[in-house]
Amino acid sequence: MPEIIEIEMYRRPLIALVGERLSGIELPDVHYARPVGADATLAAVRSTSLTAVRRVGKLLLLDHDGPDLQGTLGLRFGMTGRLLIDEVGPIDRLEYSSGRNDPAWDRVRLRYGDHVVAVRDPRRLGSIELEPEESLLGVDAWTISFEDLDAAMAGRSAPMKSFLLNQKAIAGLGNLLADEVLWRAGVSPMRPVNEVHPAERERLAATIREVITDLDRRGGSHRGDSFPLRDAAATCTRDGAVMRHDTVGGRSTWWCPAHQG
Ligand SMILES: [Zn+2]
Structure with missing residues (x-):
């Protein structure tokens, strides 16, 4: 858990954010960035706009486009990662995961316009990566x-x-x-x-x-x-x-x- 169905549930409400500008990337847990030490490289897509929200298997893909560059952010949710948009999750609680809902478990926060997309992951086995290798799947x-x-x-x-x-x-x-x-x-x-x-x-x-x-x-x-x-x-x-x-x-x-x- 989460499996393909849950990732698709995360993907659907994000479609409403297509067209919004990515104004900030916060990494309360720098170890969530992959590869390790890549937290600074994620900033490359700041100020670009979200153009598409895709999914391959359990990998969620956020495509961005700006005047100077394009970039795709890949989100993996591990065993216990939940996605929240403005504190509301498409899934309230994952099977086999804690029923608690603690913002201290936020590993990454993406700001699109007035909205905040967070990944809340108690066991922190998920990750965020710039240009993930989709062809490996x-x-x-x-x-x-x-x-x-x-x-x-x-x-x-x-x-x-x-x-x-x-x-x-x-x-x-x-x-x-x-x-x-x-x-x-x-x-x-x-x-x-x-x-x-x-x-x-x-x-x-x-x-x-x-x-x-x-x-x-x-x-x-x-x-x-x-x-x-x-x-x-x-x-x-x-x-x-x-x-x-x-x-x-x-x-x-x-x-x-x-x-x-
Ligand atoms: Zn049987």
Whole structure:
């Protein structure tokens, strides 16, 4: 958390600020700038105007244009970063994060006209970067096609869960969405990528799109059908099997041993 859906929720209200001039960049936490020590370079886009607000996977991109230069600021939100516009957040509270709302956790503040855009991040694993390397990210999960997924899977043998979380392969899925996709598609998180057949790949691509659309409509990555099953006492709502918990690729993974093969 936050995953692709939450970043899209951050992006939408920022569109209203397009056309505003960036009058100030404050970094209450200089370590939030990437690469380390790059805090001064961010000032390059001051006095330019916001021209577009884009998103690739979990990376939010603010494009700027001025008389002398263009520049893109990239925001990453880590595990607990929330975006606020004039102290109002598109998301009040992130799952698994503190319910407190402390301005001392503001890592960066951007002033556009009369508005202040802040990133409030208790665990400070997010970052701000000038000209982030977008090409390092894989295909955006929101609109992924079978062909996109098939190409991303080529030559890989990692467990499916690790593959879905690999942002260089597919950009945007986090822990909850990956588990929901695999649960809905009936694929084990441990299955090696190269053992997933073409018909299953087709179903997986459709399931990724469906999960994102559904959960966006329901209000977040934690609104999946399998989310209430992330519990040792839970049984699968499809077949009654006891849910299993494993660590795959270092991440806590819940899955059903009966229908996920
Ligand atoms: Zn099941």
